[in-house]
Amino acid sequence: MRHSQQGLTLVELMVGMAIGLLLIAVALLAMSQHLRENHRLLIEARLTQDLHAMMDLLSRDLRRAGPLAVQHDGVRFSHAGSSEPLAYRLHDGIVSTKIGDGHWQAMNDIQSLRVSSLRVVPRTQEIVLDGACREACTGSTPHCPPRQQLRSVEIELTAHAVHDARWTRTTTRHVQLRHDALTGACPT
Numbered sequence: 001m002r003h004s005q006q007g008l009t010l011v012e013l014m015v016g017m018a019i020g021l022l023l024i025a026v027a028l029l030a031m032s033q034h035l036r037e038n039h040r041l042l043i044e045a046r047l048t049q050d051l052h053a054m055m056d057l058l059s060r061d062l063r064r065a066g067p068l069a070v071q072h073d074g075v076r077f078s079h080a081g082s083s084e085p086l087a088y089r090l091h092d093g094i095v096s097t098k099i100g101d102g103h104w105q106a107m108n109d110i111q112s113l114r115v116s117s118l119r120v121v122p123r124t125q126e127i128v129l130d131g132a133c134r135e136a137c138t139g140s141t142p143h144c145p146p147r148q149q150l151r152s153v154e155i156e157l158t159a160h161a162v163h164d165a166r167w168t169r170t171t172t173r174h175v176q177l178r179h180d181a182l183t184g185a186c187p188t
Contacts, residue, residue, distance in 0.1 A: 043161045047113055051159055051171045054095055054107050054115075058088060058155055059175045061097075066179060068122050068153070075120040075153075090118040095157070112162055119156040124149050133186035143184035151177040 008016070062068075065077040065086075074089030076098075087098040088107075093114035096104040108115060129146045137144035153175050160168040 040164070040167075043164055043167055047159060047161050047167055047169050050108055050113050051157055051169055055155065055157055055171050055173050057097070057107065058157075059173055061086060061088075062120075062153055062155070062175050063178060065177055068120075070120050070122055074118060088118070088120075090115055108159070110162070113159050114162055115157060115159040116168075117156065117158040119154075121154040121156075123152045123154065125152075126150075129184075135187050137187060144187060146182060146184035146186060149181040149183070151180060153177065 061079075062075070062077070064079045066079060067077065069076040071089075073091060074087060074095075076085060076087040078085050085098070089096055089098075089104070091104075092110075093116070094110055095107045095115050095118055097107060099105050127148045127150060129148055133145055154172065155175060156170065156172045158168065158170040160166075
């Protein structure tokens with residue numbers, strides 16, 4: 001009488017366990033790689049989002065600026081028609097805005113992003129308004145024809161992620177300022 005075999009032999013069981021462990025190791029490796037990539041994308045997205053948010057605030061305030069005083073650490077200004085001084089500065093990796101009685105409010109979280117440069121470059125373009133006068137300008141008419149000064153600033157922010165300094169981003173924006181100056185006059 002022949003006995004039929006039931007179950008697995010020890011060798012078959014060991015081979016099955018080795019294949020199972022190999023599959024688990026491959027799955028864990030793929031999952032850890034996915035988590036690293038996800039973490040990198042989150043750092044990059046947060047860096048980009050924070051830079052754009054700071055740039056939007058800077059642009060909005062500078063767009064309404066009156067006279068500008070660009071300094072090595074930032075820019076100081078006031079809004080046209082207002083005597084309250086406003087300012088932005090870069091100090092120890094933090095971009096801050098001046099609020100109220102000289103208090104500085106940080107615009108970025110130093111735990112996630114460190115700003116390495118804040119550059120504000122003012123530009124002025126003068127446009128001669130030739131066709132603005134009804135009568136032609138003569139040599140005896142001073143400051144004729146009138147001129148319009150178009151003011152703008154170029155803002156550049158560079159920052160890197162605190163947890164991974166390899167991730168550095170720079171954003172630049174050209175901002176046209178309001179309240180253009182008009183000089184000169186037409187002959188009367």
